Amino acid sequence: MTDITASDAARVRRVDVTSSAAKARIRARYRREARFKLYGLAALSLAAVFVVVLIGDVLSRGLPAFWQYSLVLDVHVDPAAVSSGGKVDEASIRSADFYPLTKAALESMFPGELSRKAQKQLVRLVSTDAAMPLRDELVANPSLVGTTVKTPLILSATSDLYYKGAGTQIESREMRGIATPSGTSGEITVLSSANDFADALVHLKQRIAEQARSLRSEADRLELFAGDTVTARVKALRDEAEKLQQRVDQPKVEEELDNKMPSLLIAIDGGLMKITKLSDVSATGIVLLPLRSTDEAKPGTWQLVTYETPESNRKVTDQDVAFLERFKQLGHVEQSFNWTFLTAGDSREPELAGIRGALVGTALTLVVTLVLCLPIGVMAAIYLEEFAPKGRLTDIIEVNINNLAAVPSIVFGLLGLAVFLNFFGMPRSAPLVGGITLGLLVLPTIIIASRAALKAVPPSIKEAALGVGASHQQAIFHHVLPLAMPGIMTGTIIGMAHALGETAPLLMIGMIAFIVDIPHGFTDAATVLPVQIYLWSDLPEVAFKSKTAAAIIVLLMFLFVMNGAAIWLRKRFERRW
Amino acid sequence: MHTLVDKHADAVVHANLAAGLSTPKVSAKDVNVYYGEKRALMDVSVDIPDRGVMSFIGPSGCGKSTFLRCINRMNDTIPICRVTGKITIDNQDIYDPKLDVVQLRARVGMVFQKPNPFPKSIYENVAYGPRIHGLSHSKADLDEIVQSSLEKAGLWKEVKDRLNESGTGMSGGQQQRLCIARAIAVNPEVILMDEPCSALDPIATARIEELIDELRKNFCIIIVTHSMQQAARVSQRTAFFHLGTLVEEGPTTEIFTNPKDKRTQDYITGRFG
Amino acid sequence: MSGYYFVTMAVLVLIAFLVSRAQAGRLIKGGVGQLHSLPNYHGLFAASAVFVPMLLIYVVGVPLLEKFAQAQALSFFGAETASDALHRGATLRDIHNLVAGQYSGTPSDSLVEAARSMKSTLWWGNALIFGGGVLAALVAIGLSLGRVSVAFRARNHFERLVVLVLMLCAAVAVLTTIGIVFSVLYETIRFFFDPSLKGRPTVTEFLFGTEWNPQAAMRADQGDIKTAYGFIPLLTGTLLITLIAILVAGPLGLFSAVYLSEYATARFRAWAKPILEILAGIPTVVLGFFAALTVAPLIRGWGAYFGLDVASESALAAGLVMGMMIIPFISSLSDDVINAVPQSLRDGAYAMGATKSETIKQVVLPAALPGIVSAFMLAISRAIGETMIVVMAAGLAANLTFNPLEAVTTITVQIKTILVGDQEFDSAKTLAAFALGFVLFFVTLVFNIIALTIVRRYREEYD
Incomplete structure (x- = not known):
């Protein structure tokens, strides 16, 4: 044992807590503490924000x-x-x-x-x-x-x-003069007794000036960044602005309206005319809705209508x-x-497309999955937990199951394609094959959950049964399995929810075809909800984006219900031993 | 210089032993500890002298460890735990809300029942405290602190060639001495030891006990132990806890040879415990 | 046929069960003594004695019959029909349709002959299977009735069968793995070594080629596009997106886990955990939709604002959303390992006067490091194998680039692109998808095995 020598003792220095340096140090440490805590909170908030968004x-x-x-x-x-x-x-x-x-x-x-x-x-x-x-x-x-x-x-x-x-936003302004249209259809000209059109022209030129200004400021902003593409864009913007500015600089010259500008129309005599040319005394244009007559319109009975969104920026x-x-x-x-959405099959027309085919396909597929993986999963779990001899072989099976749970889902699709379709010659696009593939996919999840549930039943239950002379199997099937059932069901529901949201393996086995008919059996061609979502999201029509999102809402609702059921089950049958 | 310091230390020890408790290092008054609704410690009052070893003995669940953990406020880490009463170190209330618990723990070191070296190198284990408390100003300085701490813990000779190896790779006894070295690296005023030898074999235990005997010259050591023999061997004063109360406290020889309370008598003669 | 067979089987199984049970019951009433097994078990034993052979006869017999009948029918056609797979398939389909009476048009003579032969073969074969099944069942009933006695250990025999069934179920998981390995490995080997395959690459060309273009030029005006199977651009694309995902999910997931396990109150946890669980439960097709329709245009818009030319299918958008997907993955696994760090280590640091964050940074996280590393590895393996997000939000063109603003493609995207739609099964292009699948399976398997081993060791260390 080392003795405490004099020099050791002389060096004894206690932690300094009173000096200002020490105080600063401790303040810095607490600042770091607060910052660290904040990072954690920020990370969680970011995840939450993402979910909410x-x-x-x-x-x-x-x-x-x-x-x-x-x-x-x-x-x-x-x-x-x-x-x-x-x-x-x-x-x-x-x-x-x-x-x-x-x-x-x-x-x-x-x-x-x-x-x-x-x-x-x-x-x-x-x-x-x-x-x-x-x-x-x-x-x-x-x-x-x-x-x-x-x-x-x-x-x-x-x-x-x-x-x-x-x-588009629509604005309508009462006019002050007496207007006379030159016809009721085709191309007509409207004249006004007041300087209505002069005002409109001034207003129009102001808008063009505004547009030129915003183009220039965009160009100025972009100039802050370097790069060839940027230079080209800046030049294009400046040219465009210059052209617009020229039009503004000639205040009296009539304007031709193009579809990059807000549309101007005149509502008169029960009809509607779209202005193509505007001067300070008259407006010329094409009749969209026929006029009743060419009667003079009194002040206040005719309007200048503006469709704010330029025609080129909208679908209509x-x-x-x-x-x-x-x-x-x-x-x-x-x-x-929109009942059509829930009761119709797929269609190329967004307004006629529905998800019923996909829903039925999903139900058929999940039935196959459940029938396959619940019994096999539970029995495999019972074997591994209770009957398997502890040894290398069981170890390998266990490692294998854990690994299988982490294999990418698309690989299961390859398995389905190579084995079920090409080797066994099962029908393409069928819920039967999809269900089997998904069943193999969620099997590890169910085995792992079932084993955990079986393990959670205290051994004393089994021992009690064995003690009254039950066989090992009787003890398991009569006592342990019923007690583990809530846990197994929870795991199964979570596994099925997983299968419900799975897309990639089903693409591999051809459940991606455009199918209008509602499938009637396990071997009919069908598609499922997630695949329907994928298919629709790929279509160019804007309306299908909305349909896609609606289908997602339905899918998420099913998932929430299933996960909710799992949570309820867990809470309801939770047992503390 | 040499003799002077040694003499001073000895003088303090002797003075304490002679005069009982002139200036207690740690002093507790009416300390109660509650875990939720359950009252784990009842009105404990005790004075503990500097430079010496105080041992807490008693049967399992009697509150001795709970009381020990009050002294460096380790109970703060348990959310449902509540402490009332007053504990002072050098007349400073350690439950004063203005007092910083981090600094308190730099002054009150602790060694746990199971050796718990950090999963880092031996060097880093010892250097950890000095580093977070800014005790060293240079690498050489830190090396010196690490060396002297390991020397004081009697571990230097065994580990000086493998300072960069993991602390978790040593034997249990070495690990515990490493934990002691870690605790004394910041030169605390008080060292709390919570059954430091319960996970060790007899030979390792003997070494730790020697070490404690050595350290008492410089530190105030409070040790919780299950073994009455150990208390008798290493401590100058002993306190006996039973069912959450402090039954009796006094010089070790007196407690073991002439206990005042019947419960103490029963315990040390092995009638329960 | 199948329907009749299974109905008959069900009836016979039921009869066996009831008769044997009744026989055993009579033994009790007859006062012969204590039965070893309950009458139910005698019934179950007899039922399984019927069920197993009948099932076997069906499962073995039907495919054999099918093969035999086909061979017979094909013998009416020339040798060239039998050797050409395409022709053979079409002929067989015709024969089947003719047998089923759904043939449209006038069949040729040999077709009619073949159909007649097949019909009769099938009829006789089916009769044989049916008769064999029923015979086996009757024999089984007779034998098991003979075995019903006081001393017969019906329960033990039945239970042995049950254990066998349980074992077969456990074997399904292993068979799945074997199935995966063989299906991808077989096609991969063909891809590289089948001499009859046109345009196949060598292993070196595949592994180190920098150009990926499985689609050869179809028309002359498409220029001189050559088929190329260079794997490198797919690898870099996959790695780029995975890297972005991990850069997002790593810190966010880890900090979330640290906050939840070390700082959060129980009430906060009750609120925050479900949010992560919701994130984990969102199907990837939904995330892909979000990535392609919301995140990608947003990034493109920001890029344009700063004068950057961002591809509409940028790696960044796919990577960001994929990162969000694996946050819960990292956080829940890290949460587990952080919780497994023994409290005594934390106490050690607190007792030294460390603050909470110092304890976490310098003691808890280093102690949990193996577990956290394996969480990251599992997350990486997950990101590499993720399909839908990249299919919807990443590109198809195999660009060899590390610029996150450009479009890249990934292994999974290429597998999906090649295999979805019409495909000839024997082209190099289709087999290339299986080679990619093999690479994917192999890489993720290595990651998973390492990660799971680390986790296992780590658990053992602290248990």
Whole structure:
């Protein structure tokens, strides 16, 4: 033992707590402490923010898709259109072409002369299968044939989105002069007795100046960054701004309106004209909605209408907006819950597409998965936990199961493709194969959960059973397994939730086909909800983005319900030994 | 210088032994500890002298460890634990809200029941305290502190060639001496030892006991022990705890030869415990 | 046939059970003495004695019959039909349709002949299987009835069978692994070494080639695009996205775990944990949607604001969202290992006067390091194997770049791209997907095994 020598003792120095240096040091240490704690909190908050943003994003995109606008019109059902061979029955109604009926009903809304182009655009406002509700109504009640039925027409996805706010802001200003239109359709000119158009021109030029200014400031900002692409863009911006500025610098010169500017229109004599050329005395343009007459319009009875979003920045043309706004004014537009989304199969038209096929496919697939992996998983767990001889072989099985749980899911897809489809020749795209593949995927999860549940049952229960003369198996199946069942069920639900959200392996075995029909059996071609989401998210139509998000909402709801059930089960049957 | 310091230390010890307790280093007054609703310690009052070994004995669950952990406020780490009463070190209340617990623990070192070296090198284990408390100003300085601490703990000769090896690779006795070296590296005023030998074999125990005997010249040591023989061997004063109360406290020889309380008598003669 | 067979089987199993049980029951009533096994077990024994052979006969017999019937039917056609896989498949389909009466058009003579032969072979074969099954069942019933006696250990025999079934179930997991290994390995070997395969690369070309282009030029105007199977750009793309993901998830997951296990109150934990669990439960297809439609345009927008040219399928967007996906993964595994660090180590540091953060940084985290490392490895393996996020948010073009603002492709994206849609199974392109699958499986397996071994050792150390 080392003795404490004099020099040791002399060096004894106690921790200094009183000097200012010591105080500063301790303050610094506590600052570090606070900072460290803050990092942890910040990390958690960031994860929470991400979850909230993600779910908020999905909800805000998807919720509108659960509602649908439709156009309620009086449609005259011409018996000739829905009969075949002079007979009207269910088959003839189902196979009838409703296009002429719909077209007639739509055109009756706009008395007066519509251009051919406008007529075409009018029909495109509704879905290709717009009369689906009418058809169903007629099938249910054939006596309506020959009468005029008030029925909802399904709007096209674009029109639907317009009513949901994806159109443009509309401003309307009363004019002061007396206006005289030169015609009721085609290209016309409107003259005003006051200097209304001069004001409008000044206003327009101001807007152009504003635009030039914002282009210049964007160019200035971009110049702060280096790079070839940046230089090119800056130059393009400056040129564009210069061109606009030239137009502003000539205040009296008339303006041609293009589709990069907000659209200006004149509402007069019950019609609507889109201005193409504006001078300080007159406006020339094309009639979108026919005028009743060429009567002079008194001050205050005609308006200058502005569609704020430039035509090139929106999906709907000025003509569409004019039609749709007129429908709304006349009260023909109704909003209702979008049952089609839940009851229809897939479709190329967003407004007709639904998730029923995917839901049925998911249910079939999950049934196969459950039937496969629950019994096998539980029995494997019982074997490993109770009957397996402790040794190398069991160790290997155990390591193997743990590893299998971490194998990428797409690899299971490769297994399904190579073994089930190519080797065993099972049908492609079928819920049977999908279910088996997913079953193998979640099997390790269920085995691990079941083993944990079996292990949690205290050995005394088993010993008690053995003590009264039960065999090992009787002790397990009569006593231990029932007590472990809640834990096993919890694990199974979590495993099934996992299977429900899985996509990649199903792509491999072809459950990605475009399938309109609802599958009826385990070997029919089908798709599942996550794959449907993937398919829709890839489509270019804006309306499908919203449908995708809506399908995600449905998927997440199922997942929340399943996980909620698992939590409930755990809480309800939680037992402390 | 040599003789002077030694003499001084001895003088203090002798004075304490002679005069009983003139200036206690640690003093507790009416200390109660509650774990939630349960009262684990009842009105404990005791004075502990500097430069000497005080041992706490008593049966399991009697509150001796709980009381020990009050002295460096380790009980703060248990959320449901609540301490009332007053404990002072050098007349300073350690439960004063203004007092910083981190600095308190630099003054009151602790050695635990199971050796718990950090999973780092031997050097880093010992250097840890001086480093976080800013005790050294240079690498050479730190080397010196590490060496002298290991020397004081009687471990230097065994480990000087493998200072960079992991502290967890040593034998149990060495690990415990490393923990002691770690504790004395910051030169605390008080060292608390919570059954430091209970996980060790007899030979390792003997070495630790020798070490404690050596250290008492410079530190105030409080040791909780299960073994009455150990208390008799290493301590100058002994306190007997039973069911959360301090039954009796006094010079070790007196407690073991002539206990005043019947419960103490029963315990040391082995009638329970 | 199958339906009848299984109904008959069910009936016979039930009969065996009831008869044997009744027989055993009579023994009790007859006062012969104490039965060794309950009557139920005698019943179960007899039932399994019927069930097992009948099932075996079916499982073995039906595929054999199928093969035999096909060979017979094909013998009506020339040798070239039998040797050409495509032709053979089409002919067989025709014969099957004809047998089922769903053939459209007028069949050729040899087709009619073949169909007739197949029909009769199938009929006789099925009759044989059915008869054999029923016979086996009757024999089994007879034998097991003969064995019902006081001393017969029906329960032990039955239980031995049960253990066998349990063992088979456990073997499914092993079989799955073997299935995976063989299916990817077999195709991979063909990819590299099958001499009949056109355009296959050598192993070196695959492993070190810097150009990936499984799609050869289809038309002349597409220029001189050559098929190339260089794996390097896929590897760098995968690693780039994984790196971004780990840079996001590593600190966030670890700090979350530290905060939850060391600082948070029980009430805070009750709120914060479900958030991470929700994040863990969100299907990757949803995250992919979010990455492609929200995050990627956002990053592109920011890039444009700073004058940067960001690809619309940038690695950054995919990596960020993938990072978010593996946060809960890292945090829950790290949480486990941090909690497993013994309190005595923390006490040691506190007793030295360390603050909480000093204790965590210098004692708890170093002690938990092996576990944390393995959590990161599992997370990396997860990120490498993740498919949907990258399929939806990363690109298809195999660019060899480390710029996170450019589009890169990954192993999983290429597997998916090659295998989805119409595919000929014997082309080099399709087999390339399996080679990629093999690489993916192998890499993740190595990561997983190392990580799981570390975790196991770590648990043993502190238990």
